Each structure stands twice: as structure tokens, then as C-alpha cells.
Amino acid sequence: MIRTVHTEELTKNIKEMCIQVNHYLSDDMVKALDASARTEKSPLGKQILCQLKENLDIAGKDMIPICQDTGMAIIFLEIGQDVHFEGGSIEDAVNEGVRRGYVDGYLRKSVVKDPLIRENTKDNTPAVIHYSIVPGNQVRITVSPKGFGSENMSRVFMLKPADGIEGVKEAVLTAVRDAGPNACPPMVVGVGIGGTFEKCAYMAKHALTRECGVHSDIPYVKELEEELLEKVNMLGIGPGGLGGTTTAFAVNIETYPTHIAGLPVAVSICCHVNRHIVRVI
16 A cells, blocks of 8 residues: 655654764664673773773763764665655755754764865765665665764775685775774674675675674575674774774675676775664654
8 A cells, every 4th residue: 555755754753863873872782882891801992992881871961972973874765665755855855854963963064065175065965875665665764874984994895706705704804904993993894795896885884784793694694794703803903993802893794696707895894883773664
């Protein structure tokens, strides 16, 4: 049955989500941080993790952003094919929600209108919006602001098929090793394998929105996630890049069919806050 949704509903929810996600860490990330603070072997690393927890408490209590870089707004919209929108452009509605969230929420405006002229838009728009059409009559909204300390550490590797799974592992470890302290570890590592140049990058970014600690349903991918997390944490980068046993909270991998002549791999690293929030309307 066709269901009508007014675009103002998108705007209202996205405004609220932008403010909430920048002030409160998601439950899965809180659990990951708490667990790491208990198990971290390095005294300095444990101290840093405890300071990060204190920062979160202060942010929530005083309504201060959990990070000064409130990110560029990344929006994933999964739109049911039986949804009919009224009230104007979906894209305009999303950007209006981001504008209200960042202006009314007093969040830092970090977006420039042109990548070379560099004039600030003063409201953190436009967002980067990813659309997908799915069965049903609901709209699933995921808001995931991405700070650029970690975003600048993103990598795409166009491997040869002969590189195989060992090549994939080395690509991920290379990306994390090269990122070092610049991605504000402990980090969450999103990995996209397969598809094309742009598809694997999309998957890597989307993988960051998966709940921390939840693995892929594909058995070999789950094993790869666990193995890579162990190897990443053996790099010794540690909290704040100052050494320790907690370099990453999770490695989340998404895969897609690809061409016989290629093996694209993308790595999208996110800092310890890994902001993401989901609502269904």
C-alpha cells in the first residue's frame, strides 16, 4: 500500500539526529569504549581511554559536542518503494534538516561551497546523500557525520585478482599503519571489497554505520573481520597513537560482486566516536 510522507518529516528528524549524534555517543560505541578501558594493557593507553570516557560524560551533561570537528553530514536514505513524498524536493528537505541541526544546535560549520575557492557555506550544507530504494513503505534514515582527521586517512586499492585475500589483508593493514595517530584512535575500520572504484568506497563508508561488535553474516567475512581486528591491534598504535593494545574497536567489512579483472578494496577509517544514528519513519 502506498504511504505518503511529507518531506518536512525528513527535515525535522534529520535536524534532531544531527544534534543528538554530535552530543551523545551511540550505545554500541559506549560499550566498546568501556570494554577497551577495562582490557587495555598499556597504563598510558588506559589513561587516555578513561579521559575519552570523561569527555563523553561532560559532553552529554553540558550539551557540548563530543568532538570539535562535527563533521560533514553523511546521510544514508533507504526509501521504501511504496513511499510517496510530498512537500517538495527530498534533497532540499535533507539539506534543510542539516542546516537547522548545525545552525540551531550551534555545531561547527565545516563545509566549503567550492573545493578550491574554499568559501564556507556557514550552515554545514550540502550533505553527502546516498539513496537506495528498498521494499516496503518506510524510510530508514542514517546520519553519520564524518570528521576529516580520519576521513583524510581513507584509501582505495585497485588490487589484482591474484593478490587474493592476503592482498586484501595487507591493504587494510597498510591503510591503518599509514594513518597512525592521525585518525584519532581507537578507530573503527570500514572496508569495502569488490564492485568498482566508487562502489567499494561507498561500502567502506557504509560499513562504519554497522553496530560495533556485530559481524558480517558471511562466515569467511566474519573470520576476516576478526583476524584483521586482531592484527590491527597488534600494530601497537594504541589510544591517541601513543601505544597500546587498543588501536581499533572493530573492523567492519562489506563485499560485492566484481569484474574478473579486478579486486577493488577501500578502507574508510573513523575515529573513536564513530558517530552514527538511525531512525525509521
